[in-house]
Amino acid sequence: MAEDAERPLLELGYWLSCEEHDPRALVRNAARAEAAGFGLAGISDHFHPWVPEQGQSPFVWSVLGGIAGATERLRVGTGVTAPLIRVHPAIVAQAAATAAVMLDGRFFLGVGTGERLNEQVTGAHWPRPDVRREMLEEAVGVIRRLWDGGPVDHRGAHYTVEHAQLFTRPPQPPPIVVAGSSKKSAAMAGRIGDGFFAVAPSARHVEVFEGAGGRGKPRLAQIHVCWAPTEDEARRTASRWWPNAALRGAALTELAHPKDMAQVLELARPEDIVRKIALGPDPQRHLDLVASFATAGFDQVLVHQIGPDQEGFLRFAEQELLPALGGR
């Protein structure tokens, strides 16, 4: 998140996909993105990849420690952490406070209501979306109280915290960006968040976020692209590494294991996978996808390059995308 007064109208960021890259590659890619001119990055927080083919899913908090040591200016945040079931909000508060200290003011905590794919691994019940929203609201309150530094005792509808106090804390608590893919969650983001995070270019959701208290706060979006020397190659790479782009709604949030996703995806048509992905070497395609989000009101657009060729994309971004947007 950009928090300074000189915030640009629109900023392009880089996405670190934990689902596809091993932790050492993620740290290298973060450093390379900073060198290419990116000032902002997001990193996924998963227990599993979406599909087995993606092959990775390191623990995000360890990777952030590596990124903190390998970068100097890059602002990094999770996109997004679900502080609900797999990890208790008190532990997320501690992990995020440590990351904020390690990154020295360059960290933001992205939070959302999660997916069963990642959150059911402890065997706990996977609640319905409205309950998860309630849980997230309570969890954010717990996290903020712990960041304030005092001893916290909390007995809420979903969480209990007793005699808890964080001793490693940054001078300023990091911003909390709340993810939303519905009007209800966008309104909650406006009410409790320091920013909004989305994956669809919905102007209405941005309006709801702003109207509910989010005006003037950052609005982050993740987009998916696949740069490759040819469009055909990009299409093949995207279809192999990110078939989950074909899924929507409950198919993303209710399945338990990557192999379940893969089975459902056997029914997907190739055109469903690449429909919303900017493919190939033409910068205009990539900029048009960015423009659809800027038009809707997103001011920080994080670009996820699908597949192994991160270096090819970073060169392309350095030479074509960032200069077209005034070096932002």
Added chain:
Amino acid sequence: MSPRAAWRLEQLGFGETYNYVGSKMDWIGECLPFEGTLADRPRLSTLAETDVPTCELHETVAQVRGRLGGWELALVVTGPARVVVGLVRAEALGLEDARQIATVMQEGPSTYRPHVTAAELSPKLEKRPVPWVVVTTLSGRLLGVARPEAVHAAAKADRG
């Protein structure tokens, strides 16, 4: 009822009698002066900020970027006679210089008429929050943009 009233006034001997076909709301909606017991209630006609930066469809991002100044709300895209056709978010003005406004415009924004009172609008905005309220005359001409917080404050003052 105004045709009947006009006819009756003529019968009573008033020489110059006009029937304003567009109705009283149309008159107020064009921001024309009116009197009466409800004339002093806060309405969008007075709550809207009128010094709103605008742009046109054929212009480019580079041409209009400088108009934002300190304005933190959206630019209003207008056509002939300042008729509102859309909005452009500030974020879109961070795109490439040569990109046309027509490609980054949010089409068909909700608009409100100037006769709407703060007391009427405030609960609607509570139910369906928006970051700004575009105010146009009945003919679609841009009058200005009102901030929701100004509407809520005026409604509260109106209630006493």
